[in-house]
Amino acid sequence: MTQDVATAPEQDAAARPILTVEDLKMYFPVKSAGLIRRTVGHVQAVDGVSFQLAAGGSLGLVGESGCGKSTTGRLVTRLYEPTAGSIVFDGDDISKTPPRRLKPLRREIQMIFQDPYTSLNPRHTVGTIIGTPLRIHDIVPKDKVLGRVKELLEIVGLNPEHYNRFPNEFSGGQRQRIGIARALTLNPKLLVADEPVSALDVSIQAQVVNLLQEIQRDFGVAFLFIAHDLAIVRHFCPEIAVMYLGKIVEVGDRESIYDHAHHPYTQALLSAVPDVAQATVGGRRERIRLEGDVPSPVNPPSGCRFRTRCPLAQDICAAQEPPLLQIGPRHKVACHFPGRINQHPRKPLTAGMLGTDDHGTPDPGASPSEDLHSGPGYADTWLDLDNRTFGRA
């Protein structure tokens, strides 16, 4: 269990970050009905998300529908302009770049979409679909476009002679390959893959996942991998962020998240995945039951957003928002009661740091810690929950 040293270097901790997202927010206005459409509220789709992605690495974003993972992906590709926060890509903050200056950025960041049926223009041939980025960005002379298209088709495992066909002549898995070829056309440094395999058959999913892994190995592309399938994300990403209602509740390397999850939501999510190995045992796997539905992001619960469904919730959870605490070399969790399953502390761990008593009421005598706001990436020191000390790298 603790021999994680062997797997740790998989993501080089010192690798240069290609993408640093800090305190990213996206609020969509909710308009009233009628002629004068006043803004009556905001959907807080993404609310203060920070993470870092190393060059050539991959970060998985998981969570239930409506948690803001796709919005985060669209913000990173600048399909949306964020309400607040910064997106630093390769040294430049791209969060406020005006639309007409985004063109060079599109060469660097590309997206793979979920649905291979609606993301390809049915009236264009595959050659046109893949070749268009080349023409728009004027990368290769016109007479060389076809050659490059064929090359790309070969890379993604399609017959290069099929460039003249239309998308409807291909199966779902092949179409997804076309989408991948299109994303690769400009040699991007970052690929945002939004549920790239969830629309495909099981047997085809593996083909596409393997293809994406090959591409990552051969071209050193960084991946922001958005999916709700926890097993696929675990297989693909050495680092995973779990989102709930617009916030990251837990982020860490694969081992920390899947074997030592400290957030009750992550634990519930993992325990709910049906397991093939269960066939020999029979019956259902033990799981943590969550009550109710995800609350509305227009009016999220005060304090911790998960508290309305959390089995551990106490008074402090409604009063104070839990900070994203670093509890391991590459592991952060946002919970007042972080701990392994059935080992959650009884008293809020965070009360002292927040300067409150155990019920979340501000304590006039206490001095809250200054550096609770944790940015993207990881610090060299962390709170070691097992030994109740500070750990150091």
Next chain:
Amino acid sequence: MTAPSPTAHEPAARAAEPLLVVEDLKVHFPTSDGMVKAVDGLSYTVERGKTLGIVGESGSGKSVSSSAIMGLFHGTSAQVSGSIRLGGTDVLSLDESEMRKLRGRQVSMIFQDPLSSLHPYYTVGAQIVEAYRVHNDVSKKTARKRAVELLDRVGIPQPDVRVNDYPHQFSGGMRQRAMIAMGLANDPSMLIADEPTTALDVTVQAQILDLLQDLQREFESAIIMITHDLGVVAEMTDDTLVMYGGRAVEYGATREILSHPEMPYTWGLLTSVPDVTGDVDVPLVPIPGSPPSLLTPPPGCAFHPRCAYRDQVPGELCSTLSPDLERGGRGPGHLKRCHLPDPESIYQSTVLPLLTHAAPSGAGEDVNR
């Protein structure tokens, strides 16, 4: 899982035939390009209180075969032959009006996408009331009471208020619950769930699966669970039917099928999904190629163009002779459609190391044997 039925009922149950018996079912669609054999000679049985899982990729015929049980091909050009007996009634010989009496009362279906299978113009309550009043001559008031009761049973909060909501006011999980409530309105003895949780998040999926199991225990209904998620099959079903190209390729007790499968297609399904506890360094082994055309199926075994093990079969058997559905090596009731002479040893030596979820080394099995 479902407790074995009390011994007092055993002799009676054995004498009677299972609740659902499907024999040599064929569903063929004539098209301008030729005959599409969507289902071609399928046989299986489901007992009362048991769950059958049907797995296979899109186009393998799993949904079509179930739609045939619902009698959904009446009045279409589809040619349905064979026999489907549900509680002793031959479903295929019924005309449409007789079928309407059966549908919803004896057998009902839960569809994959609850948003498109609920009517957007009617309230959820009205749709359940309709389903109930078709088979029960009761006043609207009584039927409405029943609808509230059902919504409460499937775990919808404030059912007396939510009964007046439209489908779009429900969340995905709640819609699926409402679909289940509608399916259960007349206490059917047979429930067909076509990918009931595919569109849902894992936590909601777990809730819906719990609900189905509770209801099954309560009403002793039989369930056919169509899914592509082998994890769901493992946790929910008693028997598993693996379909490929419109035919059964492996059929037997779920425990055996998922722990000792003997058909390369089942192996492929198992090796192509990662596991939440598996070894991430083991690469996924996909099934190469794509599903066969049902218009011009490959000669011989339909799976042979994609099969990695066809070289281990002597001669050209795989590409010339379609294998029969024969007894497999895992006890009575285990059937497989494959020419491979010694599948178990190939599974142990070649396939097992590829499984990302390291098979539990017997510990779980011994307890259950």
